[in-house]
Amino acid sequence: MNLHGNEVPLGKNYTLNKTLAIVFTLVILTVIPLLYNLVDYYSVFLLNSSPKSPSDSYSSIEEGEELQPLPIQEEECDLFTGEWIPNPNAPYYTSSSCWAIHEHQNCMKYGRPDGGFMQWRWKPDDCDLPIFNPSQFLELMRGKSLAFVGDSVGRNQMQSLICLISRVEYPIDVSYTADDNFKRWSYERYNFTMAIFWTPHLTRAAIGDTDGPTKTGLFNLYLDEYDVEWTTKIDEFDYIIISGGHWFFRPMVYYENHRIVGCHYCLLPNVTDLGMYYGYRKAFRTAFKAINSLKNFKGMTILRTFAPSHFENGLWNQGGNCLRTKPFRSNETQLEGSDLEFYMIQMEEFKTAEREGRKRGLKFRVLDTTQAMLLRPDGHPSRYGHSSTENVTLYNDCVHWCLPGPIDAWSDFLLEMLKMEGIRSFRDRLEFG
Ligand SMILES: *[C@@H]1O[C@H](CO)[C@@H](O)[C@H](O)[C@H]1NC(C)=O
Ligand SMILES: *[C@@H]1O[C@H](CO)[C@@H](O)[C@H](O)[C@H]1NC(C)=O
Ligand SMILES: *[C@@H]1O[C@H](CO)[C@@H](O)[C@H](O)[C@H]1NC(C)=O
Ligand SMILES: *[C@@H]1O[C@H](CO)[C@@H](O)[C@H](O)[C@H]1NC(C)=O
Numbered sequence: 001m002n003l004h005g006n007e008v009p010l011g012k013n014y015t016l017n018k019t020l021a022i023v024f025t026l027v028i029l030t031v032i033p034l035l036y037n038l039v040d041y042y043s044v045f046l047l048n049s050s051p052k053s054p055s056d057s058y059s060s061i062e063e064g065e066e067l068q069p070l071p072i073q074e075e076e077c078d079l080f081t082g083e084w085i086p087n088p089n090a091p092y093y094t095s096s097s098c099w100a101i102h103e104h105q106n107c108m109k110y111g112r113p114d115g116g117f118m119q120w121r122w123k124p125d126d127c128d129l130p131i132f133n134p135s136q137f138l139e140l141m142r143g144k145s146l147a148f149v150g151d152s153v154g155r156n157q158m159q160s161l162i163c164l165i166s167r168v169e170y171p172i173d174v175s176y177t178a179d180d181n182f183k184r185w186s187y188e189r190y191n192f193t194m195a196i197f198w199t200p201h202l203t204r205a206a207i208g209d210t211d212g213p214t215k216t217g218l219f220n221l222y223l224d225e226y227d228v229e230w231t232t233k234i235d236e237f238d239y240i241i242i243s244g245g246h247w248f249f250r251p252m253v254y255y256e257n258h259r260i261v262g263c264h265y266c267l268l269p270n271v272t273d274l275g276m277y278y279g280y281r282k283a284f285r286t287a288f289k290a291i292n293s294l295k296n297f298k299g300m301t302i303l304r305t306f307a308p309s310h311f312e313n314g315l316w317n318q319g320g321n322c323l324r325t326k327p328f329r330s331n332e333t334q335l336e337g338s339d340l341e342f343y344m345i346q347m348e349e350f351k352t353a354e355r356e357g358r359k360r361g362l363k364f365r366v367l368d369t370t371q372a373m374l375l376r377p378d379g380h381p382s383r384y385g386h387s388s389t390e391n392v393t394l395y396n397d398c399v400h401w402c403l404p405g406p407i408d409a410w411s412d413f414l415l416e417m418l419k420m421e422g423i424r425s426f427r428d429r430l431e432f433g
Contacts, residue, residue, distance in 0.1 A: 076420070077127035079413060080368040084327040084375055084406075087121035091404035092132070098163035098403075099170075104385040105156055107402035112384035114325045117402065122372055122409045132411040134168040138190045140418050145193040149230050149287075150243035151200035153307060156400050157241070158196050160407045161414075182229070195237070197230035200247040201279075202287040204228070212251045213267045219247075222255045223282040231290040235297040241367065241414075242287060243304040245342050246399055248280045256282075276338075281345045288353030292362065300363040302417075303350045304410070305370040308339040309399040310377035322398035324377040327406075335374055343370050365421075367413055372406070379406035 095101060095108035108115075122129050148154040162171065162185065171185035171194065181198030204225040212218030234240055253263040254274060262274035291301050311320030335343060347366070354364035373379075381397040401407035 077124055079124045079129055079416060080371055082122055082124035083330055084120040085123045087119050091118040093163040093166055093404055098166050100159045100162040101403045102159055105381055105400050105403045107381050107384040110384040110387060116325055117378040118404050120327055129412050129416055132164050132415055134165045137415050141192040143191045144238040146239040147234050147237040148196040148241050149199060151247055154243050155196055156407055157410050160403055161411050163403060164408060164411050199227045199230050202244050202283040208253055213265060214251055216250050218251045218266060220253050220255060221279055224256045224286060226290040235294040238299045240299060241302045241304050245306040248276045252279050254279055277341055277345060281349060284346060284349040288349060292353060292357050300365060302365045302367050303346060304367040305346055306342040307369050307373040310380060311398045316395055321396040322377055322380045322382050326378055328375040369410055376406040
C-alpha cells in the first residue's frame with residue numbers, strides 16, 4: 001500500500017487542471033504567583049501605548065513606571081498581517097533533539113540541503129510576535145486540555161508544538177487506542193493533555209471507491225452527519241483547534257438526509273457535480289454545529305485557517321514541485337483561486353458558528369495562518385519527506401511543512417492568542433464583575 005500517496009492530499013493546482021475540468025480563559029492564575037499575574041496584565045496595558053512585545057514591557061514595570069489606567073479602547077494588533085523576517089536563532093529543535101517529527105516531514109533527516117528555510121520568524125506589521133516560550137505555554141495550560149481536530153496538517157501542527165515544548169518537557173503517551181490517528185499525550189507535571197482526532201472531512205465520511213476517477217479514492221461524505229469519532233469525545237476539552245482543506249480537492253460524493261445530492265468530480269451518471277466548495281462549506285457548517293450542540297462543552301474553538309500548498313511547474317501528480325528556498329514578501333504574491341475561496345468559506349461559516357456559540361457563552365477564535373503560510377513556498381518537504389532509496393511511488397510534498405520549519409510559527413501565534421485571552425477576560429471582569 002502506498003501510505004504516502006494516501007496521506008499527501010491533492011494540491012490546489014489539481015482543481016486548476018482544465019483538461020479534467022474539475023475543477024487565556026484567564027489562565028486561572030491562582031496557580032501562577034500573583035506578582036506574575038499583575039505584571040502580566042499591566043505590561044499589556046503599557047504595551048498599548050507603545051508597540052513593544054510583552055516581554056519587553058516587564059522591564060517597564062521594574063523601572064517603576066506608573067501603571068496606566070485601563071484603556072477604554074484597546075488597540076489590538078493584527079497578528080496575522082505581516083512579513084517573515086530573518087531569525088538567526090532558529091531552529092529551536094532538530095531532527096535529533098525531537099522524536100515527535102513524522103517521517104514525512106523530517107526534512108533534516110532526509111537530507112534537505114538548504115537550512116535557510118528554518119531561519120525566519122513572523123513579524124506582524126504593527127507589533128512583535130514573541131517566539132514561543134515553552135515554559136510559559138505549559139504554565140498557561142496547567143490543568144487544561146487541547147485537541148487538534150482535522151487532517152495530517154493538524155498533526156503536523158501538533159508535532160511542531162510537541163517539539164517546541166520538548167526543550168522543557170516531553171509528554172507521555174496516554175492514547176486510548178493503538179490507532180495513531182487518535183493520539184493522546186499527557187504532560188504530567190502540568191496535568192496538561194493534548195490529543196488529536198483524525199477527521200480529514202470533518203463530517204462522517206467513508207471511502208466509496210479506493211480508485212475513483214483520479215485513482216486517489218472516491219469518498220462518500222455525509223454532509224449533515226457528525227463524525228462521532230471526534231464529536232463524542234471533545235466535550236471535555238478546553239481548547240479545540242479545528243482545521244481542514246486539502247482532502248476536499250479529491251473526488252467526493254455528497255449525501256444529505258441519507259440521499260446522494262451531488263458530488264465533486266465523481267463522474268457518476270445522473271449525479272450533479274456541485275464542486276468541492278459545496279462540500280467544504282457544508283462540512284464546516286456541520287462540524288461547528290456539532291460543537292455548538294455539545295451540552296457539556298465549555299471550551300474555546302479555534303479555527304486554524306487553510307494553509308496553501310505550493311506546487312509549481314505542474315500538478316501534484318504531474319511533477320509539480322516546491323523548490324524555492326526563501327519566503328515571499330507580502331507584495332510578491334496574493335491569496336487567490338481555491339486558497340482564497342477556501343479561506344472565505346471557512347470564515348463565513350466560522351462567523352455564523354461564533355454568533356450561535358456566543359448565545360451559550362462559547363468562545364470562537366481564529367488562528368489565521370493563511371496569509372503567513374501563503375508566503376512560505378520554501379517550507380514544504382518536497383522530496384525530502386522520505387529516504388531517496390525508499391521503493392515507493394511518492395509525489396513531491398508541497399502540502400505539509402518541514403519540522404523544524406515555518407509551521408513552528410503557529411505555536412508563536414497560539415501562545416500569543418492565549419495570553420491575549422487572559423487580558424480580555426480580566427477586562428471583562430473589571431467591566432462587568
Ligand atoms: C487535572 O486536570 C483536570 C482537568 O483537565 C482536572 O479535572 C483534574 O482534577 C486535574 N488533576 C489534578 C491532579 O490537578
Ligand atoms: C439517469 O436518469 C434517467 C432519467 O431519470 C434514467 O432514464 C436513467 O436510467 C438514469 N441513468 C442511470 C445510470 O441511473
Ligand atoms: C516589495 O517590497 C519591497 C520592500 O518594500 C521592495 O524592495 C520590492 O521591490 C517590492 N517588490 C515588488 C514585486 O513590488
Ligand atoms: C519496488 O517495488 C516494486 C513494486 O512494489 C517491485 O516490483 C520492485 O521489485 C521493487 N524494487 C526494489 C529494488 O525493491
